[in-house]
Amino acid sequence: MSSISFPSEHVSGRPSDSHDGQFYSSSFDASSSFHMNPLSSHPPRTPRTSVISNSSSQIYGASIYEEKVDITNDASKEDLELDEDEERVKEAEKRIRKEDVWREMFLTSYGRDKAFKLIQYSIRVFLVFHTNATTSRLLRRQMRPPWELELVKRLTSAASGLSFTRKMLLLFNWLQPLTAIMAQQTVPFSAEQSTESSKKTQRPFLHTVLYAPPPVLLELVNALADDVATFSKLGLLGKKVGERAGRFSDWCWFFATLVGLVENGVERQVMSSLQAEVEGRLYTESMSGATAKSKPSxxxxxxxxxxxxxxxxxxxxxxxxxxxxxLIFVSYELFNIRRARDSVKAFTGLTAAVLCSAKFYDRQKNALLKSIISS
Structure with a gap:
């Protein structure tokens, strides 16, 4: 009669070692108090170390925290730079006074021209209102007081005097477009040429003038014609020459205004496309859940x-x-439009003076702002 032998009595370590190596990991302790049959069809699960304990050093380790700290530090640095720039600009704007901007404007002949233009066309607008009021049925009188007639006469003379003063201030204004054209003359034909060859070969002046940009060329011709008309009013040239030069100057002004409107339309299209691009980025960031804390810079x-x-x-x-x-003003001059001539010219001249002065004021203010920030 055969005897039944138990593997635990005769073979103490080897079968269990082989089965342990097959079913259990190296971390399983065979000498524990609880034992299972390794030959069972359902062996126990291998006790393993905790996944969280092993991977916590990788997922929540110091390396990832260091990267996040670096990113936040970079973003905070950029935010601080932007905030510092904004604070600097605000402080500089507080230091700028209106009197300083007006002083910088009046230091230039262009600024004085705009100031005189404001005064001139303000007087013309007042004279238009006065004429309309005195010719109306309600305020019309047979006899006007002497002081009123004297005032109108003085204002008319002042307006014409300011107009002539402005023409004198704009003398030799053709030097600016001429220097721009002369600067293009010394530019080499290609960027590959050396400095020595570019010095030797220069464009002829006539070639440079013909290939100059149309706005610059129109500004040059317009300024020259204005100077000829001014010299005629001074008595240095004949009256007919001055009239022809003034007429030619008006035509140059007319075409330069049309070119400026075309350029302005192109620039506005570019600006609108850039605005749409930036607004699209802001909309994408807002829809993606990005906030000021996640993507501040x-x-x-x-x-x-x-x-x-x-x-x-x-x-x-x-x-x-x-x-x-x-364009409206010069059209009345060129095409000799008579209907509401004085009123339209006065109002368009005053409006143009206000707009141009505001633009020049902002330019001088920005120049002062940059000088204060740089200093």
Whole structure:
């Protein structure tokens, strides 16, 4: 009669070692108090170390925290730089006074011209209202007081004197477009040429003038014709020569205004496309769940860029309105339109003076702001 042998009695370690190596991991302790039959069809699960304990050092380790700290530090640095720039600009704006800006404007002949233009066309608008009021049925009188007639006479003389003063201030204004054309003459034909060959070969002056941009060429011819007309009023040239030069100057002004309107339209299209691009980025960031804390630098940069583009588009609209006023004014001069001539010329001239002065004021203010920030 055969005897039944138990593997635990005769074979103490080897079968269990082989089965342990097959079913159990190295971390299983065979000497524990609880034992299972390793030959069972359902062996026990291998006791393993905790996944969380092993992977916590990788998932929540110091390396990932260091990366996040670096990112937040970089973002905080950019935010601090942007905030510091904004604070610097605000402090500089507080230091700028209106008197300082007006002083910088009046230091230039262009600024004095705009100031005289404001005074001149304000007087003309007043004279238009006075004429309309005195010729109306309600306020019409047979005899006007002497002081009123004297005032009208003085204001008319002052307006014509301011007009002549402005022409004198704009003498030799053709030097600016001429220097721009002369600067193009020394530019080499290709960027691959050396400096020695570019010095030896220069474009002829006539070639440079013919290939100059149309706005610059029109500005040059217009300024020269204006000077000839001014010299005629001074008595240095004949009256007919001055009239022809003035007529030619008006035509140059007319075409330069049309070219300026075309350029303004192109620039506004570019600005609108750039604004749409920046607004699209801001919308994408807002829809993706990005907030000021998650992407502070990108959102702030986009907001600053959008505000800058909107400001540029605003001044482009101001320039377009000024060009439209100039076009109406010069059209009355060229085509000899008689209907409401004095009224239209006075109002368009005053509107153009206000718009141009506002633009020049902003330019001088920005120049002062940059000088204060740089210092």
């Amino acid at each position: 990108a959102s702030k940069i986009d907001e600053k860029e959008l505000s800058r583009l909107q400001k540029q588009d605003y001044w482009l609209q101001i320039s377009r309105a000024k060009l439209v006023m100039d």
